[in-house]
Amino acid sequence: MQILEIFSSKLPVGEDLVIKKSRFEANSNLQNSKRISIVSGIHGDELEGQYVTYLLAAWLKANPDTLRGTIDIYPGINALGIDSITRGFPLYEVDLNRVFPGGEDEFLPGQLVHALALDVKGSDIAIDIHSSNIFLREIPQIRINKEFSNATLPLAKELNCDFIWIHDAITVLEATFSHTLNTMGTKTLVVEMGVGMRLTQEYGLQLLKGILNLMQKEGIIQTQEVFEVREPFSSEVGDVYYLNSPCSGLFVAALSHCDVIKKDDKIGDIVNPLNGEIFETMYAPHDGILFTLREYPVVYEGSLIARIFGGNDAEN
Amino acid sequence: MQKIEIIKITSLNREPLVVEGYFFQGSDPKAPSVAIVGAMEGKTILPLYTASKLVDFLQNSLSDSKKILGNILIIPSINHYALNINERFWPLDKTNLNMMFPGYDKGETTQRITKKVFDAIQGYTHGVILETRDDLSTCMPYVKEFKSGFEDLEDAKKFGLKIIHYKDLKPTDTVSLQYNWQLWETKAHSIVCPSTTELQVDSDEIFEALVNFLNKNNILQHKFLGGYESTIITNEDMLIVKTPNSGIFVPIKKIGTQVKENEVIGQIIHALEGKVVHKIIAPCNGVITCSYKNALIFENAVAFRIAKNS
């Protein structure tokens, strides 16, 4: 295993900003061997990906003989943000996932993402692990842009996630890591799971298994171990229902995340801490799986409370 | 003048956010109209100051209210919640309102806010958005015009500001107010204001530009001393001057000054040892349009932008 610097910049006062990756590769040069890149921490308030890259690096260290390709791990892209609980790039206050592909001549955040894009370029597969944000908790899911779904959907199914959400192309999302790398010919998948500022260990282990399974299927690792993965439900076979708060207040959830729910089940109350009243009680608009649930209790009118996937076979 | 409530949104512990527009009915029904949007984000003051000054001017300084020919709507601030606590974006989820257009009435909080704003400013002939730069620099006031296919540069010249920066459209610009407003057939322009947090002696420059713009478009019968003949500048006309070193940035030349090729225009000082580690040299004859605004500067950061003399 090698530790490599992919970007460095001298900060104004006695410190370097250094972005690192670890590289695991087969000892002998194998022909046609594939390369996979695992990226996390583009958003500084999301840590679930760092747990997954820890688990993966530990597994690869323990099983060096399995390597048949190259695995690059980039755990903390927004290093300044992660270590200061800041989602965006500190000071510039920009979302790094809105400044791709960046460029050498751009501002510091643009230079950083440019270095990342160039370094990942040439990988056969890239996985960008996000953990929602501090407001919402998500079940392990893959987000796929329809434009690239022919190439990426088959890979997504190997990743042991619960849900695959295929969305339409949106211009503003062209400035993301995944769009940039997909355009450069790397099959890139976005994982969303868990919640910001926390680790959900069970999800980390679940995704680790999925990544190992995908690497095995792609010939990047070779092992006798069998990685049994779950079959995800997909947005192709149903609809996503959004539930936004009708008013501002304190959200108190009535059920747990990931439940299978029925139409009109109570999801929670928006309450008034001053006088003990309930402003509004929220009910499920449809049968389905509650795959997104509000974690951060402070809500304004419009704040997302829940997303429900109501598939044709949601009850199965 | 009539106050129009555009948004009222409650909060868990703060008093409700009430956004109002100041509407001045024109005396000539055939005259063109204008809507002006002030502060969409906090941490800067000129968009707010300029818009509120225009409200006062239209209400209290005209000898005859009939001099207002066309309808004028001014929304001095949308984001009081951010301004009051020196946040830049929407305080809860830190989203940038100017990346939420055209808005959505069933969406997230900030999409609902921008939807209501967007509805209120529909149908005006002209639109003006008062902004500040979104990087760590400050600048001469200039008109920012996207190459969107709907832009009107002749109209942009009527502000009489020295520079019109004619920019390529980035993917993230497609969710800005300017782009969406133009798409809905308003001649929308952004004026990028200096990113100052304190008012200066020349703080009225943008206010005067607005009044002259209204005058040239026959919306208002009042004018100040004429402005400049604007120069349209694209990225090819600008030289970017970077610092190879990080450290403490000491600008020597101010924004708006003419500089000569090879002249020292700034210095970078080692932050711990005090010595000069880099002298920033002007690469051409021209005027400084933009300068880094913080004292601590990153490596390879843009210290100055210079518009070349032609």
Ligand SMILES: [Zn+2]
């Ligand atoms: Zn994220």
